[in-house]
Amino acid sequence: MGGVHPEENKISNDAAIEVMPVPSQMVVLMNQHLGAPATPVVQKGDKVKVGQLIGEAQAFMCANVHSPVSGTVAKVEPCKDAFGLAKPAVYINVEGDEWMETIDRTPDIKRECTLEPKQIVDKLKEMGIVGLGGATFPAHIKYAIPDGKKAEYLIINAAECEPYLTSDYRVMMEHAEEVCIGVSILRKALGVPNAYIGIESNKPLAIAKMQEMSRQFEGIIVEPLKVKYPQGAEKQLINAVTGRKVPSGKLPIDVGCVVSNLGTAFAVYEAIQKNKPLIENILTVTGKKLPSQHNYVVRIGTTYNDIIKHSIGELPATTGKVISGGTMMGKAVVNLDAPTVKGNSSVLVMDEGEARRNPETACIRCGKCMHACPMGLEPYMFSSLVKNNRIEEAKEHNILDCIECGCCFFSCPANKPLTDEIRLGKNKVRAMMAAKK
Amino acid sequence: MNLLNISGSPHVHSDESTKRIMWRVNMALIPALLVAIAYFGISALIISAISVLSCVLFQWLVEKYILKVPSTICDGSAVVTGLLLAFNVPATIDMMWIVVIGALVAIGVGKMAFGGLGKNPFNPALVGRVFLLISFPVQMTTWPDVSKVSFFGLDTVTGPTPLGLLKGRGAEALDQLPQAWDMFIGHIGGSFGEVSALAILLGAAYLCWKKIITWHIPVTFIGTAFVFSAILWLVNPVHVGVDPTDGMTKLLGFIDPLTTILTGGIMLGACFMATDMVTSPMAKSGQIIFGVGCGLLTVIIRTWGAYPEGVSFAILLMNSVTPLINRCCKPKRFAC
Numbered sequence: 099m100g101g102v103h104p105e106e107n108k109i110s111n112d113a114a115i116e117v118m119p120v121p122s123q124m125v126v127l128m129n130q131h132l133g134a135p136a137t138p139v140v141q142k143g144d145k146v147k148v149g150q151l152i153g154e155a156q157a158f159m160c161a162n163v164h165s166p167v168s169g170t171v172a173k174v175e176p177c178k179d180a181f182g183l184a185k186p187a188v189y190i191n192v193e194g195d196e197w198m199e200t201i202d203r204t205p206d207i208k209r210e211c212t213l214e215p216k217q218i219v220d221k222l223k224e225m226g227i228v229g230l231g232g233a234t235f236p237a238h239i240k241y242a243i244p245d246g247k248k249a250e251y252l253i254i255n256a257a258e259c260e261p262y263l264t265s266d267y268r269v270m271m272e273h274a275e276e277v278c279i280g281v282s283i284l285r286k287a288l289g290v291p292n293a294y295i296g297i298e299s300n301k302p303l304a305i306a307k308m309q310e311m312s313r314q315f316e317g318i319i320v321e322p323l324k325v326k327y328p329q330g331a332e333k334q335l336i337n338a339v340t341g342r343k344v345p346s347g348k349l350p351i352d353v354g355c356v357v358s359n360l361g362t363a364f365a366v367y368e369a370i371q372k373n374k375p376l377i378e379n380i381l382t383v384t385g386k387k388l389p390s391q392h393n394y395v396v397r398i399g400t401t402y403n404d405i406i407k408h409s410i411g412e413l414p415a416t417t418g419k420v421i422s423g424g425t426m427m428g429k430a431v432v433n434l435d436a437p438t439v440k441g442n443s444s445v446l447v448m449d450e451g452e453a454r455r456n457p458e459t460a461c462i463r464c465g466k467c468m469h470a471c472p473m474g475l476e477p478y479m480f481s482s483l484v485k486n487n488r489i490e491e492a493k494e495h496n497i498l499d500c501i502e503c504g505c506c507f508f509s510c511p512a513n514k515p516l517t518d519e520i521r522l523g524k525n526k527v528r529a530m531m532a533a534k535k
Numbered sequence: 536m537n538l539l540n541i542s543g544s545p546h547v548h549s550d551e552s553t554k555r556i557m558w559r560v561n562m563a564l565i566p567a568l569l570v571a572i573a574y575f576g577i578s579a580l581i582i583s584a585i586s587v588l589s590c591v592l593f594q595w596l597v598e599k600y601i602l603k604v605p606s607t608i609c610d611g612s613a614v615v616t617g618l619l620l621a622f623n624v625p626a627t628i629d630m631m632w633i634v635v636i637g638a639l640v641a642i643g644v645g646k647m648a649f650g651g652l653g654k655n656p657f658n659p660a661l662v663g664r665v666f667l668l669i670s671f672p673v674q675m676t677t678w679p680d681v682s683k684v685s686f687f688g689l690d691t692v693t694g695p696t697p698l699g700l701l702k703g704r705g706a707e708a709l710d711q712l713p714q715a716w717d718m719f720i721g722h723i724g725g726s727f728g729e730v731s732a733l734a735i736l737l738g739a740a741y742l743c744w745k746k747i748i749t750w751h752i753p754v755t756f757i758g759t760a761f762v763f764s765a766i767l768w769l770v771n772p773v774h775v776g777v778d779p780t781d782g783m784t785k786l787l788g789f790i791d792p793l794t795t796i797l798t799g800g801i802m803l804g805a806c807f808m809a810t811d812m813v814t815s816p817m818a819k820s821g822q823i824i825f826g827v828g829c830g831l832l833t834v835i836i837r838t839w840g841a842y843p844e845g846v847s848f849a850i851l852l853m854n855s856v857t858p859l860i861n862r863c864c865k866p867k868r869f870a871c
């Protein structure tokens with residue numbers, strides 16, 4: 099149902115993961131996850147080590163934040179994030195690279211995990227693991243299945259259907275074993291018989307690699323998926339792997355599924371087996387006009403400017419947009435001085451020509467938006483309902499089911515910014531619902 | 536440092552545009568135009584040119600002096616209307632000025648009065664065509680005889696169309712009906728863009744390939760007309776007999792299904808006019824209802840109506856219920 103085929107542009111596919119050097123100044127945001135910000139537990143002047151807890155999860159929907167560097171805390175005050183919003187943050191002057199002694203930094207791969215499911219979930223919380231597919235949902239909440247619900251499937255999202263992104267692909271190619279261990283741990287935490295790793299079939303090498311590795315593990319099944327954006331969207335992925343459909347307004351667990359990103363599985367391995375908190379991102383630096391393409395391991399909190407400086411020197415003069423994420427759902431970065439946060443998967447540099455939107459023309463009621471919509475919605479109608487402030491009707495026509503995948507705008511011959519209008523409409527619907535309560 | 540652009544996602548576009556769609560529709564009409572020129576001579580080309588130029592001119596004038604909006608004549612939609620309007624008239628010399636009036640009605644009343652492209656409830660070319668049919672009934676139903684036209688000849692001998700023959704109910708009509716093959720390639724009398732099913736299907740195949748139209752409307756439209764007329768024909772096939780009401784010897788019964796779909800405007804209507812994005816339903820289920828409705832109405836009008844041909848009226852009637860169909864036929868929601 100629905101879906102589009104944007105140009106894949108996986109031009110950084112063959113760039114092996116490199117290690118990005120640690121910058122001299124580091125800003126760590128306390129709000130790197132879905133939910134409330136973590137509470138800083140360090141003060142100006144404190145010495146911190148790599149992997150030390152600096153922000154504690156005190157609210158329910160929250161995740162721990164650890165220091166990605168060693169050094170002295172310079173100040174604790176808000177910092178503007180990549181999209182220009184001020185967030186509480188800890189500034190650290192980097193001194194050396196001294197890690198917590200508890201972290202296993204040896205290259206040995208550790209397969210055995212003796213922890214009980216409850217202990218695994220607690221450790222996920224301790225290590226500040228969040229979903230790395232983009233939503234940054236705290237993992238310890240996702241894997242603590244509420245009473246009355248039962249998980250039957252664990253699905254690992256390695257579709258990477260977004261154009262340009264290659265970080266998951268590189269992790270599969272270089273860390274297949276660690277990923278499989280991570281998946282086994284998550285499978286154990288949930289107590290489900292099988293875990294399915296969904297990979298789009300345009301990545302045959304990764305599929306072969308994962309299939310070969312998964313044979314050494316119990317209950318891991320690699321599932322090649324049809325190539326179609328948004329194959330990696332949660333509801334679409336669950337449907338492709340299990341045939342089940344998550345109803346409107348429900349969560350995957352309501353149909354017995356838990357979905358995590360492949361990057362998360364890798365982070366889980368490092369957290370559980372190596373005691374390494376979530377302090378690094380694997381990140382693609384790419385763009386058609388860039389002199390070179392890269393995949394990096396980056397300390398979380400390295401600024402966009404630092405990443406650009408190290409990888410390509412400076413942005414090409416014709417740069418139009420810098421995007422965090424892929425071209426379909428990524429966000430345009432406002433502030434390149436901002437630090438990266440958990441879940442960032444790319445620095446995508448788009449040329450002026452590529453980034454330009456074509457002028458909007460009249461809707462010709464072709465219905466392409468409707469046929470492209472993977473949720474079976476009617477984007478053209480939301481566009482006019484929202485413009486005319488008919489919010490109640492927009493809600494009745496399930497505007498909140500929209501997953502903002504961008505297929506409608508992508509396929510619109512009149513270049514109508516349908517996704518923007520729907521996003522606005524969703525906000526208005528939520529405001530209306532909040533006002534009614 | 537350069538300023539960066541900011542926008543919501545997605546940051547890429549399929550590059551599909553209204554302009555590209557409309558020009559591709561024009562491309563798809565070229566085979567039918569070439570066949571028309573081959574059969575009806577230069578007059579088909581002249582009428583097409585006059586019709587297209589008038590449509591573009593009227594749209595430009597309305598946009599510039601009445602609506603006072605930037606001109607959209609480059610998007611090719613007025614050209615589509617112009618070509619389709621021309622295809623719906625006979626290739627006779629009278630049409631060279633009558634078609635200008637048709638263009639004015641098509642663009643002025645059929646399209647711009649509602650606010651321009653995308654807002655018109657009825658197919659503009661059909662609005663123009665039906666206006667001409669009602670206002671100039673003689674000229675609009677006087678067709679040149681294809682077997683007697685010369686390429687540069689503007690004064691042609693007129694002859695009947697298959698549907699006209701059948702409507703006349705003369706006992707000799709059966710012998711004069713062309714062979715199915717002639718009807719398929721278009722060697723028959725009729726409005727000059729409608730005659731060749733082959734050329735029209737070629738264009739329609741191109742549109743399907745480019746994903747501008749889908750099979751739903753054309754197949755259900757033509758299929759319904761075929762099945763419905765087949766049922767009538769099986770019950771009472773066309774034959775010469777004595778009419779008991781007036782004792783005259785004439786054509787009785789119903790025409791066979793193959794002749795039904797190969798004559799008149801069914802092919803052009805089903806492939807190019809009923810599929811007009813603006814005036815047809817969006818959901819596939821709605822398109823099927825729309826196609827079936829068009830097919831039924833066409834055969835009903837042809838069989839029991841006053842006019843020999845009913846495609847234009849059928850499509851316009853179905854255009855009028857398109858908003859209702861859109862309301863009833865929603866796409867299938869995910870997990871519902």
